[in-house]
Amino acid sequence: xxxxxxxxxxxxxxxxxxxxxxxxxxxxxxxxxxxxxxxxxxxxxxxxxxxxxxxxxxxxxxxxxxxxxxxxxxxxxxxxxxxxxxxxxxxxxxxxxxxxxxxxxxxxxxxxxxxxxxxxxxxxxxxxxxxxxxxxxxxxxxxxxxxxxxxxxxxxxxxxxxxxxxxxxxxxxxxxxxxxxxxxxxxxxxxxxxxxxxxxxxxxxxxxxxxxxxxxxxxxxxxxxxxxxxxxxxxxxxxxxxxxxxxxxxxxxxxxxxxxxxxxxxxxxxxxxxxxxxxxxxxxxxxxxxxxxxxxxxxxxxxxxxxxxxxxxxxxxxxxxxxxxxxxxxxxxxxxxxxxxxxxxxxxxxxxxxxxxxxxxxxxxxxxxxxxxxxxxxxxxxxxxxxxxxxxxxxxxxxxxxxxxxxxxxxxxxxxxxxxxxxxxxxxxxxxxxxxxxxxxxxxxxxxxxxxxxxxxxxxxxxxxxxxxxxxxxxxxxxxxxxxxxxxxxxxxxxxxxxxxxxxxxxxxxxxxxxxxxxxxxxxxxxxxxxxxxxxxxxxxxxxxxxxxxxxxxxxxxxxxxxxxxxxxxxxxxxxxxxxxxxxxxxxxxxxxxxxxx
Numbered sequence: 001x002x003x004x005x006x007x008x009x010x011x012x013x014x015x016x017x018x019x020x021x022x023x024x025x026x027x028x029x030x031x032x033x034x035x036x037x038x039x040x041x042x043x044x045x046x047x048x049x050x051x052x053x054x055x056x057x058x059x060x061x062x063x064x065x066x067x068x069x070x071x072x073x074x075x076x077x078x079x080x081x082x083x084x085x086x087x088x089x090x091x092x093x094x095x096x097x098x099x100x101x102x103x104x105x106x107x108x109x110x111x112x113x114x115x116x117x118x119x120x121x122x123x124x125x126x127x128x129x130x131x132x133x134x135x136x137x138x139x140x141x142x143x144x145x146x147x148x149x150x151x152x153x154x155x156x157x158x159x160x161x162x163x164x165x166x167x168x169x170x171x172x173x174x175x176x177x178x179x180x181x182x183x184x185x186x187x188x189x190x191x192x193x194x195x196x197x198x199x200x201x202x203x204x205x206x207x208x209x210x211x212x213x214x215x216x217x218x219x220x221x222x223x224x225x226x227x228x229x230x231x232x233x234x235x236x237x238x239x240x241x242x243x244x245x246x247x248x249x250x251x252x253x254x255x256x257x258x259x260x261x262x263x264x265x266x267x268x269x270x271x272x273x274x275x276x277x278x279x280x281x282x283x284x285x286x287x288x289x290x291x292x293x294x295x296x297x298x299x300x301x302x303x304x305x306x307x308x309x310x311x312x313x314x315x316x317x318x319x320x321x322x323x324x325x326x327x328x329x330x331x332x333x334x335x336x337x338x339x340x341x342x343x344x345x346x347x348x349x350x351x352x353x354x355x356x357x358x359x360x361x362x363x364x365x366x367x368x369x370x371x372x373x374x375x376x377x378x379x380x381x382x383x384x385x386x387x388x389x390x391x392x393x394x395x396x397x398x399x400x401x402x403x404x405x406x407x408x409x410x411x412x413x414x415x416x417x418x419x420x421x422x423x424x425x426x427x428x429x430x431x432x433x434x435x436x437x438x439x440x441x442x443x444x445x446x447x448x449x450x451x452x453x454x455x456x457x458x459x460x461x462x463x464x465x466x467x468x469x470x471x472x473x474x475x476x477x478x479x480x481x482x483x484x485x486x487x488x489x490x491x492x493x494x495x496x497x498x499x500x501x502x503x504x505x506x507x508x509x510x511x512x513x514x515x516x517x518x519x520x521x522x523x524x525x526x527x528x529x530x531x532x533x534x535x536x537x538x539x540x541x542x543x544x545x546x547x548x549x550x551x552x553x554x555x556x557x558x559x560x561x562x563x564x565x566x567x568x569x570x571x572x573x574x575x576x577x578x579x580x581x582x583x584x585x586x587x588x589x590x591x592x593x594x595x596x597x598x
Contacts, residue, residue: 073092159252340356
């Protein structure tokens with residue numbers, strides 16, 4: 001291949017793959033892959049989110065799916081590049097039902113990584129561009145209805161005289177992003193949200209809350225933030241954006257609505273979802289149910305001896321009102337991740353005497369360092385200037401299989417450890433317990449594996465290092481008394497406020513509450529990769545458990561994650577739901593077995 005330019009190399013490889021697949025010669029197709037190879041598919045081949053690792057798994061997938069999917073028209077999209085012995089290129093392809101886009105990396109003349117993603121369903125494309133609605137039909141019509149009348153008609157009928165195909169429980173960023181995708185695909189959908197207004201899930205959190213991810217990472221589908229939007233968005237600004245977005249995208253959003261129960265009738269292929277809509281009981285009968293309740297859904301509140309005797313204020317971080325009432329008071333915040341740091345810093349700013357209780361080690365990543373080393377190449381103003389918008393960045397990120405991601409992340413955090421050595425030394429001197437992940441792979445792998453265990457430092461770490469936020473580490477809470485907290489080492493601290501910044505349980509906790517424990521156990525644990533690291537038990541699964549893909553419970557889906565994931569993966573969940581509404585064949589390959597029920 002040394003005499004072949006990168007574009008010719010990829011073009012040749014694609015032609016050979018196409019020939020093998022058209023001839024149903026799986027052996028020949030698999031021979032084009034390296035021994036150490038990965039094919040990550042987002043819906044197009046597997047009707048699943050699935051990574052096949054190695055030739056044997058790729059052969060098994062093709063043996064099952066090839067005759068059903070009928071791939072064709074493999075093309076290189078633009079020019080390939082080569083660096084460090086790896087050739088990369090964007091590709092396009094088609095299947096019997098869909099059009100797709102992908103990414104390929106070659107080592108020599110063999111494929112190392114292949115990403116295939118579904119872009120659109122043939123004959124069921126989004127209503128956009130040349131397919132956009134007219135809005136107003138010109139001419140005279142005595143039965144004409146205005147846009148407002150049509151919107152009011154939908155609001156009056158959907159969920160009452162006409163049933164939605166999809167009900168989404170949860171109207172935060174995930175439910176809103178998915179709702180926008182489904183509306184563009186013509187899928188009748190109702191979003192159910194307990195709060196009154198879109199964005200209230202942000203507005204009602206502690207007042208110092210803001211996004212720790214930069215703006216380039218956080219766009220919603222179709223409608224990017226304006227180019228003067230702040231790098232880090234305050235919670236109320238995000239709340240207003242979500243509310244405006246919901247109106248602009250014409251979503252059927254039921255605020256002040258609580259889901260009371262949900263049951264599935266397999267014979268009818270239909271859910272019965274009972275909701276309380278602002279005091280009125282309404283029964284919805286969708287064919288698909290999506291729990292978009294988010295990772296921050298069911299709070300973990302530890303049970304400590306004597307907690308019921310405490311005479312001050314105590315609450316989970318999700319219910320923390322902010323620091324204003326606690327000036328001059330003694331506050332204890334149990335936990336040492338993002339929420340704890342944010343709340344401790346705000347309490348200190350308000351004049352409280354605040355102590356953070358650190359029960360296990362935490363990874364600290366300075367925001368500016370994280371942006372420079374980890375996010376900057378894909379999500380930054382410089383990336384945009386280099387031609388990498390968030391759409392391309394999402395696909396580049398998705399093209400890296402999780403199996404190899406940890407090793408690729410380690411050099412980033414090794415450099416971070418050197419660059420910010422002074423901060424880490426000061427924190428450890430203050431008694432703060434630091435880590436960089438079980439295998440030194442840092443923040444993002446911790447997020448994928450367990451969704452916790454880190455803080456993106458926007459200022460609180462200096463307060464801890466300087467002793468302004470006091471620290472109690474290495475001891476457990478033994479007992480809570482009316483005005484104090486007693487620790488396992490015998491120390492006792494006075495307290496007027498206790499905040500439990502102790503995280504959240506698996507998303508299937510909502511399935512247990514809304515549907516049944518039986519269904520929650522049938523589905524199993526949500527999130528995590530099976531990395532066999534802390535809070536992410538094996539076996540290895542290769543993708544996030546139960547997220548954005550078919551589960552062991554028919555017609556039940558989970559949607560959540562940060563704004564980036566809500567944007568990116570809502571595309572693939574919406575296409576799966578649209579295909580089922582249109583009764584297209586969706587042969588799922590690799591439906592994940594359940595290894596953990598909680």
